[in-house]
Amino acid sequence: MPKKEHIKKVLIIGSGPIQIGQGAEFDFSGSQACRAMREEGVKVVLINSNPATIQTDPEMADTIYIEPIRADVITKIIDKEKPDGVLSGMGGQTGLNMTAELAEKGALKNVEILGTPLEAIYKGEDREKFRNLMLEIGEPVPNSTILTSLSQVDDAIKAIGLPAVVRPAYTLGGAGGGIARTREELLRTVELGLARSRIHQVLIEESVLGWKEIEFEVMRDSADTCIIICGMENVDPMGIHTGESVVVAPILTLRDDEFQMLRSAAIKIIRALDVQGGCNVQFAYHDGNYRVIEVNPRVSRSSALASKATGYPIARVAAKIAIGLRLDEITNTVTGCTPASFEPSIDYIVVKVPRWPFDKFKGADRTLSTAMKSTGEVMAIGRTVEEAFMKAKRSLDTDIQLHTSHSEIRMILSRPTDERFHCLFDAFRQNFTLEEIAQLTSITPFFLEKIRNIVNMEKRLADGACSIEDFNSARRYGFSNTEIAQISGKNIREIEAVTAAPSYKVVDTCAAEFPANTPYFYSTYETDCEIVPTKSKKVLILGSGPIRIGQGIEFDYCTVHAVQALREEEGIEVHIVNNNPETVSTDFDTSDRLFFEPMQLEDIVNILKTDNYFGVMVQFGGQNAVNLAVPIENEIKRLGLFTKILGTSPDAMDIAEDRDRFSVLLKKLNIPCPTNSSAYSEGEAKAMAEQIGYPVLVRPSYVLGGRAMEIVHDERDLETYMKEAVRVSKNHPVLIDSYLQNAIELDVDAVCDGHDVLIGGIMEHIEQAGIHSGDSACVIPTQSLTPAVVDMVRDYARRLALGLGVIGLVNFQLAVKDNIVYVLEANPRASRTVPFVSKATGIPVAKIAAKVMVGRKLRDLGYKEREIEHIAVKEVLLPFNKLAGVDTMLGPEMKSTGEVMGIDYDFGLAFYKACISADNELPLKGSIFISVNMQQKGEVIPIARQLRDLGLVLYGTEGTVDYLSEAGIEAHLIRKVQEGSPNVLDMMRHGEIRLIINTPQDRQSRQDHYQIMRAAVDFSIPYITTLQAARAAALAIDAIKREKMTLEPISHYLK
């Protein structure tokens, strides 16, 4: 069938900010879809609120809106753009839900839903409809019952029994769901689930705990051709969300007859759903029986993984199918000579391991269950399961805590946490039997055997009496030379001398049956290496690895921009190394060569040894990549390679990181900074803090996303902190800064070529200094600084960039207090604000930086700092609704997972848009609860007055109400939590409070505060925790009541 000729313009709905359960995979699939559509001559209108996405780049779609993903907004865009179709399945659950909502509201009358039909959205998400469909087509589902109220819980227990699984309808990543073992647990989970579900519905289900969890990625076209792209098997059996599980591809422990039974069922299901495009089907399997667990009628995290695991571009093909093309009419771009209508066969093993944020959230409940908690994942490829396991562990780049206590190991194995995968190794190290581990974990013995093999190899290496053959066997099991050296106690050079170099193999979708030109490689230890050295000038760019808090999609965005920029340069071949399967940077056609590899020093140097590299770029991959600059440079020297670290020299990076060297430079340039020093011991730290004066800001050097950074108010707090911090990083000192209270904080992103400096953007933070810049909302252009101060900022940025010797990107953090500008930090690398700056100003700073790093001059590139008339606000998304037990207060430690942008011609409107996009909808009427501490009461009065004048009803507890009344602002009294019911929590539970303004409290009210914030998160009530944000919110509510939001594509602002 030819393509649908009447579809000339398509709307694609993005997935919004990165959050737990909805990550970078939708930028990857949305970008592929945009490209695929435009290849077919279809115009693309894209809407996404997330500026840190490649899909919102000007060259990706014909018309791009960075606007809130909300039905009223999209309806207006549809009226304006008049698309012929909407591609429903590219923006994750957000995209699907929005499509359904638009259809329900009648906004799609003249718009064809492409890909996933409306009915399939309902059948995939509405538990009852899904169940009925499965029963209709004879596919088994777990026994279950649907609840719409708490009172039905006891009946449910009677019907289903315990333990039971709770699944709320219409939520992301299973949020609000879980496994309940007792009646009390069930009550609690159901209550939460009902609150979270868009349609107030949860499903209680027969537990298939311990069954194998199997997934299929299925594709179907308009001719009803169905193919399976990839089967995947969860190492962690049923009971743990697939996003939280270690997953292998292909399926390894099913016989062919079992595999085919499930495969046939998956095809039957996609047919019944009538999906044209991609679909994910999940099964539980045990001993000849199976249950259909879940269907995602869209591209997903799993489809991104399947794409990277096989090389098959699922989203690209799904988009083409959606506009009518048949699978056999689409070319498999990997081979270039066969059609897309085949099933990939792979000749390696893929392992995915999630990355959890618990290093950031000490208080969080680390138990893994059917709700997602991880922020990202790594993928590793090897020729054996052992090799893939080892490479995945290396890719994770986390500190793994060893467990030796048998009872502790038993506990972790039977009640899984993020530590379980690593703990399996510990169990074998402690000589647990395979049978015992299998019994504790229900993990299929095949996988345990593989882990036992690795541990046995470890033991053999530790024994000392190893032959050369043993070392090489260890290499084939995926051990790096560094690991072998560590375990065997030998010098790494000795090991290197006797072990073989890695060979690189191609990911080609077809197990070498057809020639492939994909430049997608992984390392292994075999006879033949498939890399053909080239004569061109090659640059290797280090990616940013798994998405974690503090190192998010922003760095992938920068990596991709660097690649794009260099590909424009004549004669340069650009290579990427990365291990994150969710991202655009690991799409096989983003770069000239892709290495899917761990990113430890040895892995990188191995790549450099394969071919004659001109240079390495470490600036774009975030702190992890930057930390490798000096070690890579040392290795390059030792090996006598010609490769250079491109851009800012590792020494200049060291100046920026080394407080002492940095202070000397600032002094020389006559640029002020807060008093600071470095301490290597607790005693030293105390003395210095005393000298600087409390409060002080303390943190370890070489930080990632403000890890373990804290504001310390007295010596006792400092003592506690030192124990923590020194453990975090023992090789580097602790930095102590004077803390500038109530200062305005700024971020500046700039590019320097050694002669000139281009200021990309100066951002003013909305929250005060002391809240991590990654968590603070910020605005371009600055709102409260005088032109003289802004000029001073520019001047400092220029001189400092030149003084440091920056070549490429640099980010400065500054604070302004009493018209004095202080430089807090200089980071000569890509920062997380780069995408925001690029979108707000239209200056692609990362691209410019990449060009500068290969020798181009700013002068010749023709970019200038831009004066903009519009206002762009960046707001962040916090993960508290996904993580139970986490303190919701913002501080110097970064906590947010993603960002959104609001853009308009008025600050209030832009801030309003940003708040909506960050799921923090500011109310235009109704009740607001205000609670601030004593010191802030003076400041809150004008804000409260403005909110009252805007028609909002104020509520507060005793102190606040008294205070406001004295100032002539009427406010209603409500009980504190500890004063008994009815109190503020009851009002919240009943949905009577529309916004909470609650700033950090003194010690006594902490408990109250904590409970209120937790309830706000659990019942999805918008909240604000700083006065600055409250002030901005009042401005926003005021603005939206007075004026209409501007709805224009981003190109309109950047004209």
Added chain:
Amino acid sequence: MKAVLGLEDGQFVVGEGFGVEGECSGELVFNTLMTGYMEALSDPSYYGQILMFTFPTIGNYGVDVQNMQSQNIKARGIICREICDAPDVKPTIRQYFEQKKLLGICGVDTRSLTIKTRVKGTLRSALVVGSEDGEYAVKLAKKAPSISDCDPIPEVSCKAPYRIPGKGKRIAIIDLGLKTNMITSLSRRKGDLYIFPHNAVPEDIFAIEPDCLFITNGPGDPKRAVQTIDTVKKCIGELPLFGICMGNQIAALALGGDTFKLKFGHRGANQPVRYHDGRIFITTQNHGFAVNGDSLPEGCEVTFVNANDKTVEGFENEDLKINCVQFHPEAHAGPMDTECHYFDGLFRRIS
């Protein structure tokens, strides 16, 4: 235990041996399936060949004897990247190879051998288990006869006719090395099956008054099956004719058509075939020879083509009631997508 694989072009590869000491030679062929190694190894079409799996791990779910496609392993030897155990499934493939005195080599770069086969075409090879003598293995490989000079069918075909009774249609089957699952698919539809050896004469077949004739898969060059071709020729027009894999080729040859040797064959469970109505099916395939579509006489319509290389995957002659496919609708290993399509179609055509 070491083992060595020699190729006719002089290359040899040393790896770990498993099974027992010994030697064998034959064509080196690769299969890209990711599950179903026991089904493949026991598929009689591999008789005389050394089978290499592109999937790097073999043995991951143990030995599933119940899914084997004949009584024993038919491939002469097996080459894989890694042989491994599933600790909870007995026997392991390693144990099975020892018990059954089979020959295997692992720990070799199978991907590099696959690429070589793809580039050079199928090579003759020899596997010597218990030795590292590459020169010897190469010599052995060079001595191995070409597949078109061998007659493997008599080795795998049944020796005498037998019957698997069913209540439905009577089907005469010429066994050229049948896979168990063809029988299962026909029996499941209540076929009353009469199985004849490869050298059955038309009189034997006509004697049972069958509703149709069905030709199975089998090893080697179809042109060597002279007697079967002759029998089939005499049945055409008299009986509806069906065939799978070599059955497809025999039917073409019996009609006066031609077959040719593919460069390295189609072996895997992911092969797309395009039906004449435009639909694509994913199929299991195992063939080194293919029917030349242009050689088919008038009245024959090519029903299926391979979507990858456009070779003939099935043809039909309505007047003569011939309906054959080159792929394996009975699957095992592989997708069941065409099982109903083909076998239901077969029964529909004869009822």
